[in-house]
Amino acid sequence: MLNNELIYSINEIMIDDIALFIHIVQKRGLAAAADHLNLPAATVTRRLQKLEDVLGCRLIHRSARKFNLSAEGEIYYQAYADLVQQFEVTSRNLSADVHQLSGKLTVLAPTNASVKILQPMWSAFIKAYPEIQLHLYVSNETKDMMDDQVDVALRIGPQSDSQLFQKKLGSVATILVASPGYLATHGVPGDLNSLHDHRVILVSTIPVWKLQNQETGVEETLHPRPATLVNDIGLASQLARDDHGIVLLPISEIVEELQQGQLQQVVSSWQGPERDILAVWPTGRLLSARAKCLRDFMQDYIGQVPILQGMLS
Numbered sequence: 001m002l003n004n005e006l007i008y009s010i011n012e013i014m015i016d017d018i019a020l021f022i023h024i025v026q027k028r029g030l031a032a033a034a035d036h037l038n039l040p041a042a043t044v045t046r047r048l049q050k051l052e053d054v055l056g057c058r059l060i061h062r063s064a065r066k067f068n069l070s071a072e073g074e075i076y077y078q079a080y081a082d083l084v085q086q087f088e089v090t091s092r093n094l095s096a097d098v099h100q101l102s103g104k105l106t107v108l109a110p111t112n113a114s115v116k117i118l119q120p121m122w123s124a125f126i127k128a129y130p131e132i133q134l135h136l137y138v139s140n141e142t143k144d145m146m147d148d149q150v151d152v153a154l155r156i157g158p159q160s161d162s163q164l165f166q167k168k169l170g171s172v173a174t175i176l177v178a179s180p181g182y183l184a185t186h187g188v189p190g191d192l193n194s195l196h197d198h199r200v201i202l203v204s205t206i207p208v209w210k211l212q213n214q215e216t217g218v219e220e221t222l223h224p225r226p227a228t229l230v231n232d233i234g235l236a237s238q239l240a241r242d243d244h245g246i247v248l249l250p251i252s253e254i255v256e257e258l259q260q261g262q263l264q265q266v267v268s269s270w271q272g273p274e275r276d277i278l279a280v281w282p283t284g285r286l287l288s289a290r291a292k293c294l295r296d297f298m299q300d301y302i303g304q305v306p307i308l309q310g311m312l313s
Contacts (some may be wrong), residue, residue, distance in 0.1 A: 001068055014016040015087075018076075021059060022084045024048065025077050029067050051254040081090070099289055102131035105290040107154035108145065111138040112234045117252045117308070118154075121301045125294060132290050145282050151291040152281045156250070157205065164280040166249060169299045170308040174206070174272030177263040181243040189246070190269055192220055199245035202226035203236045209248050211270045220270070248272045274310050277302060 006277070024033040034044045052059050058252055069077060114122065115138065123137035127133055137143075137150075145164065159166055182199075189195050192211065202224055209222040227245055230236050233253050240247045241262045257263040279295045281287055287295075303307045 001241050012216050017047050018080050019084045019088070020044065020047055021051055022072075022077065022081050024060065025069060025073075025081075029037055030062070040187055056245065062110055088149065101129060101132075101289055102295055104133045104135060104137045104291060105294060106149060106151050106287075107137070107294065108143055108150050108155075109136060109138050110154070111140045112232075112253050113156060114126065114154075116139045117305070118253060121298065124301065125297050126163075128297070129290075129293060132293070134294075135284055140234075142182070145280070150282075151288060152279060155278050156252075157275045159278060159280060163283055165283055167279045167295065168276055169279055169297070170277040170302040170305070171274040171310040172252045172277060172308060173248050173274055173310050173312055175268075176246055176266050176270065176272070177240060177254060177258070177313070178246045178266050179243050179263055180261065182240070182245060183264070183266070192222065192267060193268060195222070195246065195267070199227040200224040201228045201236050201239050201247040202244040203249070204231040204232055205233070206228060206248055206272070210273050212273075213269055214271055215269050250275055251312060255307060276310060 015198075020033065020037070027033040027036055027274055030048065031041055035040075037044070039078045048060070055072070055076070057072040058070045059076060061068040061070055109118070119270070122134070122136060125132075142155070143150070146181060147191060153167075156172065173193055176195075178198075184218050186198055189198055209224060210219065211222065212219045228239060230239065233249060236247050237257065239245070239250075241257060247264060252259070255261055258265070279298060281291060281295075282307075306313065
């Protein structure tokens with residue numbers, strides 16, 4: 001019966017008051033506990049009385065010279081002392097971990113961007129914070145952050161998961177490109193209508209081409225019929241370089257290819273939608289100092305790269 005009473009009472013009283021009672025016992029007095037916890041003596045007395053009222057028994061026989069636990073007080077102390085100590089140790093450890101710029105930091109990021117335009121960012125972060133053990137997992141699949149115990153992720157494109165906090169860091173323009181070899185064979189499209197006469201490489205994550213004319217602001221939506229359909233932007237870029245067709249791609253993925261002339265923009269007055277660059281992390285999880293540090297570092301770095309702020313160069 002007593003165990004049931006203990007279980008019931010923990011739901012009826014404040015855990016803080018139980019912890020206070022444990023500290024009073026361990027310090028052998030109300031005044032000593034008040035000094036240890038940096039509380040007014042009157043507050044300690046009042047909260048102990050409140051706890052005794054809730055439990056319906058005297059916990060401590062107290063006088064000017066003596067301090068003794070009652071029989072009930074001894075039972076409650078034995079029941080809760082280890083729990084309070086474990087809770088306080090865990091809280092201190094968690095607080096230290098949350099505030100330290102050292103230790104493990106697990107991060108997810110897209111493969112294509114991470115090994116190309118964002119690779120210097122990862123390198124700079126590791127150099128700036130050598131005490132943070134960066135565990136960076138790159139993948140073009142959207143993995144579950146909770147299952148994989150991920151602290152923070154970098155993602156590009158719309159995110160529909162309501163279980164994630166999101167912070168926009170930048171955006172990337174999408175443009176139509178093809179290789180010089182393809183265009184030499186099939187001709188250069190003069191407008192959107194002429195795209196129907198060309199081979200299209202379609203990325204499954206961008207199945208509909210929502211285009212806007214940069215001169216007039218007119219918007220058009222195309223549902224291209226693909227000659228080739230792939231689920232990876234990097235592969236789509238490679239197929240375009242291999243002269244297999246026209247493709248709509250984020251410019252961040254093809255900066256070098258454009259600079260080296262392997263790909264060139266077509267129907268340049270039209271652009272696809274901007275894809276947001278986001279830092280995301282699970283709701284309900286306290287963001288550690290390490291994760292905040294990386295989030296802010298990514299925001300500063302990405303904010304200084306024009307292509308990652310929606311520009312074409």
